[in-house]
Amino acid sequence: MTTTKPVPEAQGPLKGLKVVDVGMLFAGPLIGTFLSDLGADVIKIEHPQGDEVRRVGRFRDGQSLWWRVTSRNKKLMSIDIRTPRGADVVKRLAARTDILIENFRPGRFAEWGFDYKTLSAINPGLVLLHISGYGQTGPYSQRPGMGTLAEAFSGFAHTAGEADRPPTLPQFPLADGITALTGAYSVLAALYARDRNGGQGDEIDISLYEPMLPMLGAMLIDYDQLGFVSARRGNRSTWSVPRNSYRTKDDKWVAVSAAANSVAKRLFRAIGRDDLADDPSLATNPLRVKRLEECDGAIAGWIAEHTQKEVLDHFLKWEVVAGPIYDVSQIFDDPHVHERETLVELDDPKLGKVRLQNVVPRFARNPGKVRWPGKPDIGADTEDVLTELGYSEAELDEMRREGVLRNENETAGEAAQ
16 A cells, blocks of 8 residues: 655645646746645645656756746645546546636636536635636637736736837746735635635636736826837836946946935935035926936946945935845855845755745744645655555556556656757
8 A cells, every 4th residue: 555655734824725836938827836835734736747847947866946946845746637547537536625726728617527616516715726828708718828828918028128228128027926916815805705605615717917907007097198109218117217227347236226205315325416406496396307317427427436235224224225136045055044044955865955035924823835846756746645645555556557657666767859
């Protein structure tokens, strides 16, 4: 018989919450990651050939690094959910879970027998979350959608970058991350409602592009009321001056934000420009926007004559809101990051010691914990989970022969680097 392997005990405010992650790539799985960080018991179902995240990003010794991040704290199952036996596994899991997350193209999950009507009949308290490019409804619902398209469709890319350069897309899946945060609070809201309405679950529909819109501030209402179309302005702001990134004497960078009028005055005084600080025509952001080049030029000129350390030390004395623009190596070296344990070090069976992002947010009484990085073997916990669901050893053998699941002892064949 299969024996259950000992694992570090879950901790956090969501301990006891059961989640099934049937997503791919980033948005759906990241929701499971956020919930697992806070103690939820998350089962990640991946295809017998392995999840796509195993084949993207960078590798060390053939091992996917991104996978370690997105699949941390998760138990891994490897089954083909499109087969009758695989579908049976999903339904057995749904019967005992609180949240089920999927991000296939709209309608695909239902085609495999997992429509909400069917699943809620099995478990009335189930919360089913759908993530898709354009949502479950609308004329674009069947279009393929990824975070990149959401960043473009939402208007974000149009406003990002220098004025004379092409629209800029982020190097990381920003839309997926924002959607995942939206998804995480959505399912928790559904569980709160479930506890108040007699245990009835819910079905949630989130597109990749719509969660981007609230992050874009007043862009939509500015157009609605004024016909104003936001455009690329580099790091400058259309509503707050000064606000930019500035190169220092030692060829480093500093970010400055002076949204509050009092901060702007302190900044002007810090660079020796009392005339700007005392000028009534520069007293507010709307007024300073009219003289953006003058204000920005004065700050850029002063910063260019000093090293990054000199700038930051001087601004700190004047209580100017400024900070260094870091690359990732500087994040690892920063004493504040060390003191707060922003990164956590874990043991990985293939890579040895690895450092990952620590849990956010921090709970004083019931903190979450990163217990392990994403496990390297495809379906590492498949047999343990199936045994807990009541499958016999003979049934497991049949499922292996049919290719429905992957033997947990097989090493995952990571994609070529």
